[in-house]
Amino acid sequence: MSNQSSNILLSVKNLTIGYGTKVIQKNINFDVKQGSIFALMGGSGCGKSTLLKSMIGLLEPIAGDYLVKNENYWKVSRKHRIKIAHNFGILFQNAALWSSMTVGENVALPLQLFTNLSPEMIHRLVELKLGLVGMEYAINLYPSELSGGMRKRCGLARALALDPEILFFDEPSAGLDPITSKRLDDLILTLRNGLGTTIIIVSHELSSLFTIADDGIFLDAESKTPLAHGSPQEMHDHPSCQLVYDFMHRQRYENAEEKEKQR
Numbered sequence: 001m002s003n004q005s006s007n008i009l010l011s012v013k014n015l016t017i018g019y020g021t022k023v024i025q026k027n028i029n030f031d032v033k034q035g036s037i038f039a040l041m042g043g044s045g046c047g048k049s050t051l052l053k054s055m056i057g058l059l060e061p062i063a064g065d066y067l068v069k070n071e072n073y074w075k076v077s078r079k080h081r082i083k084i085a086h087n088f089g090i091l092f093q094n095a096a097l098w099s100s101m102t103v104g105e106n107v108a109l110p111l112q113l114f115t116n117l118s119p120e121m122i123h124r125l126v127e128l129k130l131g132l133v134g135m136e137y138a139i140n141l142y143p144s145e146l147s148g149g150m151r152k153r154c155g156l157a158r159a160l161a162l163d164p165e166i167l168f169f170d171e172p173s174a175g176l177d178p179i180t181s182k183r184l185d186d187l188i189l190t191l192r193n194g195l196g197t198t199i200i201i202v203s204h205e206l207s208s209l210f211t212i213a214d215d216g217i218f219l220d221a222e223s224k225t226p227l228a229h230g231s232p233q234e235m236h237d238h239p240s241c242q243l244v245y246d247f248m249h250r251q252r253y254e255n256a257e258e259k260e261k262q263r
């Protein structure tokens with residue numbers, strides 16, 4: 001195997017995704033290299049979350065293949081799929097912490113469910129993971145006592161609990177002010193640089209995408225196919241078509257309004 005192909009952690013091949021028989025995107029092809037921060041981009045409703053759902057095991061694709069470290073994720077047994085997914089850490093948009101549990105209990109939960117570690121070891125790991133995201137002081141607090149940015153950090157600590165090789169983020173900056181959002185970007189870069197974690201991110205935030213993502217794909221709702229592949233900066237500098245240009249230069253919505261007025 002060449003160095004280049006052994007570097008590939010995830011591989012999406014001719015994937016068609018959707019709900020029942022309703023196709024949302026087709027002809028999706030891309031590889032995610034180890035240690036990459038890979039962005040799923042595109043306008044509202046193009047299918048970014050749908051693709052993310054298929055990549056984390058929540059929605060079976062209609063057709064095509066999705067390889068995780070060369071294993072055909074949707075073709076292996078359900079039991080084996082769950083085992084592969086232990087390598088995934090997921091941060092949902094609202095951080096999805098259990099409100100009746102303290103932050104520490106939330107982070108401990110995956111360790112209690114999926115390891116045989118002693119309570120003392122789990123406690124030490126919880127402190128370590130919260131330390132990684134700068135939230136060790138929140139161990140005994142409840143999610144309702146935290147700001148949105150703090151909840152995201154704690155959600156990230158929980159996503160890191162099982163030392164995943166791959167992290168999936170759904171709109172991590174949603175609902176955060178620009179400074180908190182920037183801090184989260186710095187944290188994401190620190191994690192990738194420090195732990196070598198591969199990160200797949202759905203985001204609308206151009207400034208964040210330009211800062212952190214080094215590769216990605218641009219999905220189009222109308223043609224139901226990807227229109228571009230590369231880093232956000234490459235798409236900005238060398239857009240493959242007008243739509244990508246407009247999106248990357250933030251003229252899409254203004255243009256849409258103009259067209260609407262001219263009708």
Ligand SMILES: Nc1ncnc2c1ncn2[C@@H]1O[C@H](COP(=O)(O)OP(=O)(O)OP(=O)(O)O)[C@@H](O)[C@H]1O
Nearest residue numbers: 019022024042043044045046047048049050051204
């Ligand atoms: N459970 C579902 N059943 C049927 N259609 C769905 C379902 N969930 C989403 N869709 C449709 O799939 C399309 C893509 O939705 P999706 O949420 O993946 O887009 P998105 O790119 O993530 O959008 P946004 O940026 O607005 O969050 C939309 O037309 C949406 O209405």
